[in-house]
Amino acid sequence: MIDHLDHLVLTTIDLTACKDFYTRVMGMRLETFGNGRVALRFGSQKINVHERGHEFEPKAHLPVPGALDLCFIASIPLEAVIAHLKAETWPIIEGPVLRTGATGPIRSVYVRDPDLNLIEISQQVAA
Template structure:
């Protein structure tokens, strides 16, 4: 029998500016910033939401091991929310963040979703969705 994975613990984004990224994800998406110190003694930054986190690596100072070609702006992330997409749109407008597309119906991991798309400071595509 092939072993099975249960969930995603964290992912890594390589970013041009840690401060700008932390500001965007905390102010615009409601994540919580975290600073942590792994066994190597370095200081690292993460964004926490639900039971997941996004670890941040500064461009040119990525931590090993790392992706084969780490670069800012190469991610496409979809986040689920119980807050209605219309409320998110109003929040994004109040934050001065443009919605690039949506709301549009898409198919998520577990079924239909209603999504809006925007960009983070590095140009990563961010999708905020409601399960339908």
């Protein structure tokens, strides 16, 4: 019945820091839509951003910053991701480590975004 994820919603405490992390560190594109709403686009997906206390309706029952654990598949080799994170002085909290992704084995590093969401950046590994 379900084919793929279109978007998800991230709740942030600090919209400026959130936009900076996802555009500068993660390489996503900033998009504004609707009545000044903010989204972060990558590939054919996006993350809509709500600022805590100013969420759009309808919203999650308990929208809180820092509750997400997200895994992204990189479009570049993991070594290049690591070099980019180091160049941006963004700390890696774990990795590289082997994990199992939705379509098979992946190699991952973990970082935290400004709201302390856990962000896994991965490269698919040949099985």
